[in-house]
Amino acid sequence: MCSVKRRDDRTAAARIRDAAVELFGREGFHKATVRDIAKDAGVSPALVLHHYGSKSGLRDACDEWVVEEFARARTEMVESGTSTDPFAAMALIQGEEVRMAYLLRSLREGTPAAGRLFDGLVEHSLRMMEQGVRTGELRPSRNLHDQAVLLVAWQFGGLLLQGDVARAFGTELNSREMKERYIRAVLEVMTHGVFSDSRYEDAWNELEPTESVSEGAMEHD
Amino acid sequence: MCSVKRRDDRTAAARIRDAAVELFGREGFHKATVRDIAKDAGVSPALVLHHYGSKSGLRDACDEWVVEEFARARTEMVESGTSTDPFAAMALIQGEEVRMAYLLRSLREGTPAAGRLFDGLVEHSLRMMEQGVRTGELRPSRNLHDQAVLLVAWQFGGLLLQGDVARAFGTELNSREMKERYIRAVLEVMTHGVFSDSRYEDAWNELEPTESVSEGAMEHD
DNA sequence: TAGTATACTGAACATGTGTTCAGTGAAGCG
DNA sequence: CGCTTCACTGAACACATGTTCAGTATACTA
Structure with missing residues (x-):
């Protein structure tokens, strides 16, 4: 039993x-x-x-x-x-x-x-x-x-949001193709960024001049 | 009434x-x-x-x-x-x-x-x-x-995940400081990426040679 | 005016669900 | 053996909640 x-x-x-x-x-x-x-x-x-x-x-x-x-x-x-x-x-x-x-x-x-x-x-x-x-x-x-x-x-x-990503890719969720395309896109952005130059970053830094970075970061020039 | x-x-x-x-x-x-x-x-x-x-x-x-x-x-x-x-x-x-x-x-x-x-x-x-x-x-x-x-x-x-981001930043949710720091971080990654060179991307491309990009993208060299 | 449709309500119904409780059986202990 | 403890169960309880329904009032139509 x-x-x-x-x-x-x-x-x-x-x-x-x-x-x-x-x-x-x-x-x-x-x-x-x-x-x-x-x-x-x-x-x-x-x-x-x-x-x-x-x-x-x-x-x-x-x-x-x-x-x-x-x-x-x-x-x-x-x-x-x-x-x-x-x-x-x-x-x-x-x-x-x-x-x-x-x-x-x-x-x-x-x-x-x-x-x-x-x-x-x-x-x-x-x-x-x-x-x-x-x-x-x-x-x-x-x-x-x-x-x-x-x-x-x-x-x-x-x-x-992997469900949405899979749908937008037109692939099955967790399929090999989805993972490959996702990783490839991540690597590209992580390696090169998406902007062709630093104009956006520069524009922002002009608008908001590097104010005192509060707790959690301790950079000083 | x-x-x-x-x-x-x-x-x-x-x-x-x-x-x-x-x-x-x-x-x-x-x-x-x-x-x-x-x-x-x-x-x-x-x-x-x-x-x-x-x-x-x-x-x-x-x-x-x-x-x-x-x-x-x-x-x-x-x-x-x-x-x-x-x-x-x-x-x-x-x-x-x-x-x-x-x-x-x-x-x-x-x-x-x-x-x-x-x-x-x-x-x-x-x-x-x-x-x-x-x-x-x-x-x-x-x-x-x-x-x-x-x-x-x-x-x-x-x-x-903005609640988690705010907590990890040590800021109030939706505070001005949180938005500024978030945008600054986004701009930096979007402008320069995070890797110092393309070694990761290259390594991946060697592992997975550019296979036929399926539906949704139509690049050809 | 009579009739009908429509917006709206109070009360009840049906069900799903977290939780309680009395009780059972087995294991340990003196 | 007698006792306690503990894992465990079946059944019931309490309550929240989606939904239904008979009924009222108001507006519009013939």
């Missing part, structure tokens, strides 16, 4: 959390019901509340778990291979599909956990980029921190 | 639609209840359903209305001043706060209406960018269409 119940060795609480991460990510916090999560985990709805107190408590547990997993993956990556290009920071986030879906959903719904992960990724990217500047792979910026924020926001933004 | 009821000259159906646009944008489709919308519009909940059939029907009406308004603003802009820089395409979307909030919410929730607006903005940006290339303000791209998609996705992405 142990063929059905013993389908995996995770504890019931862990199965509930895993099912919740998947359903929250796929359906969103509201549409994913406690009953659905319980069914996917193979337990009764009451047990979900027994272990996590409430649906929000379950989300908090999922947040903590996912953020923890990403942090673990990040430190592992740093300790093993050391790639300095800013895309490596994103690579570690892709690959684990369900956690990625959960993260994107959290970002969409604006939970604090996603914000913390955003901040952590900014910090991580900044360190990578500082190293890239030292090795000469990246051109120095007048405000590397702000640039890191911008790049992380853009990367996440592209991920959030 | 006409002091309370006659607070504006919009028809009840219009007031309902306006209240719905605002609440859907601020709270999201799920959290904005029919009763709340009715209260904001100063009518009974039943009237909402009487005019729009269902809550989904109301959303459809809001979608159509907002998309229509943006399209109108866009054609107006094109017909009056003719600015070719790609940021002008975004400027028309900002400014009208409630519609902007509604659009961002739709983008987050992935409604088809937001997709249509995304596509429209890509097309519009592409035309602007083609003109920019002709006038020499933009450097020619090997695939201007894909670049337009990327830039629109990034712009929207930055908008979607």
